[in-house]
Amino acid sequence: MVVASGNVVHNLRRVEWGRPDAAFDWAERFDDAVAAQMAEAPDGILKLVEHPDYALAVPTPDHFVPLLYLAGLAAADGKAAEPLLRGYAMGSISMSGYALGTGAPQGEEAAGAATLPAGVPPDQTNM
Numbered sequence: 299m300v301v302a303s304g305n306v307v308h309n310l311r312r313v314e315w316g317r318p319d320a321a322f323d324w325a326e327r328f329d330d331a332v333a334a335q336m337a338e339a340p341d342g343i344l345k346l347v348e349h350p351d352y353a354l355a356v357p358t359p360d361h362f363v364p365l366l367y368l369a370g371l372a373a374a375d376g377k378a379a380e381p382l383l384r385g386y387a388m389g390s391i392s393m394s395g396y397a398l399g400t401g402a403p404q405g406e407e408a409a410g411a412a413t414l415p416a417g418v419p420p421d422q423t424n425m
Contacts, residue, residue, distance in 0.1 A: 304383065304395030306332050308361040309354055312390035321386030328355035329392040332365070333381060336396055341373035354390075365396065372398050 307325045314320075321329070328351040335343055343366060346352060356362045372379040379396040386392055 304393055305361045305391055306365055306394045307355040307386075307390065307392035309357050309390040311357065312354070314389040317389045318387060319385070320389055321392065322354075322389045324351040324354050325386060325390055325392060327351050329384070329386070329394055332394065333384065336365075336369060336372070336379040336381070338378070339373075340369040340379055343369035355392075368396055368398055375399075 307321075307329050309325075312322070328346075328349055331346060331349050331351075332343075335346060349355075368379050375398065377398065379398050380400060382395045382397050382400070384392070384394045
């Protein structure tokens, strides 16, 4: 089993703490495009760098690069990558993660980000 890290859409500069389980329209569009590409033609994953929402959704490559590895493995096996989880948090983060060869049932839509413990300011976490 191979699992790629999640949060394909990951723009920390646009986080809105008051929207724990919501997504901006651009985040949803890009995340949906990723899901379609992974299901239909993972070998074309790099086409997504031309997506109109790519710059907002992927301002840094650290959460996108693991997806490339999984897409390559899926293409080599002639299989679609399976979504383990899809959902959104704080407007600009998707919780999407993909796997290959799990045979596991798909995860449910995420209900949002976990809340911070009482008294812990957001800048003191890695959430």
